Amino acid sequence: MDYKKAGVDIEAGYKSVELMKKHVQATMRPEVLGGIGGFSGAFSMAAFKDMEKPTLVSGTDGVGTKLKLAFIMDKHNTVGIDCVAMCVNDIACAGGEPLFFLDYIACGKNFPEKIADIVGGVAEGCKQAGAALIGGETAEMPGFYPEDEYDLAGFSVGVVDEKDLITGKDLKAGDVLIGMASSGVHSNGFSLVRKVFEKEMTKEGLNTYYEELGATLGEALIAPTKIYVKALKSIKDAGVRIKACSHITGGGFYENVPRMMKEGTRAVIKKDSYQVPPIFRLMAEKGQIEEEMMYNTYNMGIGMIVAVDPADVEKAVEGIKAADETPYVIGAVEEGEKGVTLC
Numbered sequence: 001m002d003y004k005k006a007g008v009d010i011e012a013g014y015k016s017v018e019l020m021k022k023h024v025q026a027t028m029r030p031e032v033l034g035g036i037g038g039f040s041g042a043f044s045m046a047a048f049k050d051m052e053k054p055t056l057v058s059g060t061d062g063v064g065t066k067l068k069l070a071f072i073m074d075k076h077n078t079v080g081i082d083c084v085a086m087c088v089n090d091i092a093c094a095g096g097e098p099l100f101f102l103d104y105i106a107c108g109k110n111f112p113e114k115i116a117d118i119v120g121g122v123a124e125g126c127k128q129a130g131a132a133l134i135g136g137e138t139a140e141m142p143g144f145y146p147e148d149e150y151d152l153a154g155f156s157v158g159v160v161d162e163k164d165l166i167t168g169k170d171l172k173a174g175d176v177l178i179g180m181a182s183s184g185v186h187s188n189g190f191s192l193v194r195k196v197f198e199k200e201m202t203k204e205g206l207n208t209y210y211e212e213l214g215a216t217l218g219e220a221l222i223a224p225t226k227i228y229v230k231a232l233k234s235i236k237d238a239g240v241r242i243k244a245c246s247h248i249t250g251g252g253f254y255e256n257v258p259r260m261m262k263e264g265t266r267a268v269i270k271k272d273s274y275q276v277p278p279i280f281r282l283m284a285e286k287g288q289i290e291e292e293m294m295y296n297t298y299n300m301g302i303g304m305i306v307a308v309d310p311a312d313v314e315k316a317v318e319g320i321k322a323a324d325e326t327p328y329v330i331g332a333v334e335e336g337e338k339g340v341t342l343c
Contacts, residue, residue, distance in 0.1 A: 012110040016138055019116035023123035027133040031099070041134030043100050053162035057096035060155035061086035065190040069222050071149055073206055076114055078224040079152060080121025081128070082187040085225035086249065087156040088129040089304065092229045093245045095166040095236075096158035098131040103154040105138045108145035118152060121224075128227040131156060164236075168244035168262045168307075175243055175307045175333040177267060178316055181326035182303035184279050186225040188250040189297045193221060196287035212278045220279045228304045231323040235306065238319035244307040248299040255296070257305065257340040266336035267307075270343060274328040277301045295342055307333060 033042035048054040063082045070079050080103070088098040103122045105115060115138055126133045136154070145151070185193060194201055197217065200208065206218030213220045228247075235242055246260035257267045280301065284294050294300060308316045313329065320327035 012112050012140070015112040016110060016115040019112050020119040020123075023116070023120045024133050027123050027126040027131065029099070029130075029132040032132045032134055038135075041100065041102065043132070043134060047099060048159045048161075051159070051161040055160050055162045055165065057091050057094045057158045057160055058155060059087035059090035059158075060153070061090075062151065062153035063187055065194060066187050066222070067150070067152065068190070068194060068201070069206065069218060072201060072203055073218050073222065074203075075218075075222060076117040077121045078222060080118050080123070081125040081224035081227070083152050083154045084122055084125025084129060084131070084156070085227045086187055087154055088125075088131060088158070089225075089228050089247045089249075091156055091158035092232045093166065093247045093304070094160065095164045095242070095245075096160040097233070098129045098156050098158040098229060100132045100134045101126050101129075101154055101156040102134065103136040103152065105136070105150055105152055106141055106145060107138070107150035108140075108142060109147040110138065110140045118150070122154065125224075125227060129156075129229045131158075166242050166245045168260050171244045171260075171262050171265050171307055171333055173265065173333055173335045174310060176310050176313050176329060177269060177331040177333065178306050178308065178313065178320070179274060179302035179328045179330040180226070180228055180231055180304040180306075180320055181274070181328070182248070182277070182299045182301050183226045184220060184223040184277055186249070186299055186303060188299070192287070192289075192297060193283065196283050196289070197221075210282070212282060214278075226303045226325070228325065231304070231320050231325040232306070234323040235308075235316050235319040238315045238322075240308055240312040240316045240319060242306045242308060242316075246305045248303055248305065250297075252297050252299060253295045253302075253340055253342060254292075258338055260305065260307065261333075261338045261340075263338050264335060265338060266334050267331060267340040268334050268343065269331035269340060273330040274301060302328070302330065305330070
């Protein structure tokens with residue numbers, strides 16, 4: 001008896017590391033010390049030594065049941081982007097710059113090429129965010145996960161000068177809300193997605209082309225989460241102060257928008273201020289989901305919302321466009337009970 005006969009292939013683990021090295025290397029920043037394969041990742045504090053009060057901000061998350069689509073479609077090179085996005089968008093939402101990322105993959109069986117595909121997606125997400133992939137863990141857990149399935153999670157650490165933290169404390173009535181377009185469902189609410197499309201959750205069903213989507217169902221649903229780090233930095237570089245910010249994730253508008261508001265202020269968002277992507281209309285119709293529940297579960301086409309002074313709207317919009325994202329002026333801040341009104 002040996003470890004391999006127990007279901008854990010150490011040699012496959014070594015091969016996975018070799019295959020993923022090129023992806024990891026592509027994410028390196030000057031502050032990274034050492035290379036892949038050590039017991040920990042080292043990152044120099046030179047990145048923020050000139051800040052007045054450097055403040056660390058962090059985020060951790062997973063991909064959730066969206067992974068089920070990756071299993072069915074046998075497509076594993078984009079879910080890593082989702083994993084990174086869910087972490088770094090939260091950091092950027094606080095005004096932070098993501099510095100580095102670490103991932104954790106747990107699988108029933110280590111197929112090196114598949115693991116390298118997953119990490120390739122993580123690395124792509126890190127490149128989009130400007131973060132270094134400085135470490136991670138691949139755990140082969142036979143008997144705990146089915147052989148062809150895995151889970152993926154990670155965390156990121158970023159930095160911001162304390163004076164630049166986005167807290168919402170200076171938010172006031174009259175401030176303008178600007179939304180940035182999402183790429184689709186992103187990585188939340190997939191338990192409901194899979195229930196709505198229960199009969200389509202097969203390779204053939206997900207490969208079915210939908211005219212209204214302009215894509216197959218699988219392509220529309222597995223589209224990776226947008227990473228808004230560069231867009232938020234571009235707004236700042238344009239000389240605009242972001243007063244408050246909300247990453248529209250699980251809980252949709254009703255849970256996430258109030259998190260950016262301060263007491264005595266209310267967000268008023270116009271639903272007709274932008275075009276809701278067809279995937280959400282298809283889901284609502286097919287699943288007979290009420291509109292309020294859709295806005296309470298999904299991003300409905302807006303992945304990030306910022307609040308700025310009315311005088312800064314034009315510069316903020318141009319900054320978002322300069323980062324190749326699509327902005328919409330979707331509403332304003334009013335006096336009232338802390339929360340959000342969709343009208």
